[in-house]
Amino acid sequence: MNTSRATAKKHATSDRRDIKDNLGDLGDSISNLASDQYERAQDATVDAIRRNPFAAVAIGFGFGFLFGLIRG
Numbered sequence: 001m002n003t004s005r006a007t008a009k010k011h012a013t014s015d016r017r018d019i020k021d022n023l024g025d026l027g028d029s030i031s032n033l034a035s036d037q038y039e040r041a042q043d044a045t046v047d048a049i050r051r052n053p054f055a056a057v058a059i060g061f062g063f064g065f066l067f068g069l070i071r072g
Contacts, residue, residue: 049056
């Protein structure tokens with residue numbers, strides 16, 4: 001009876017280690033994906049500002065005006 005309990009404990013420990021490793025890999029993948037998405041969004045924003053600088057300035061003034069109204 002004790003040998004089966006010890007075997008089960010070894011399997012549980014091994015499974016826990018595997019799950020921990022898989023979660024670590026998943027976290028790394030999610031981090032890389034988020035970083036890539038951030039870079040794409042940043043590039044798209046810079047491109048939009050370069051294509052339409054006056055619109056970007058107008059939007060900035062608009063947000064500043066709204067923020068000023070909210071702050072009182």
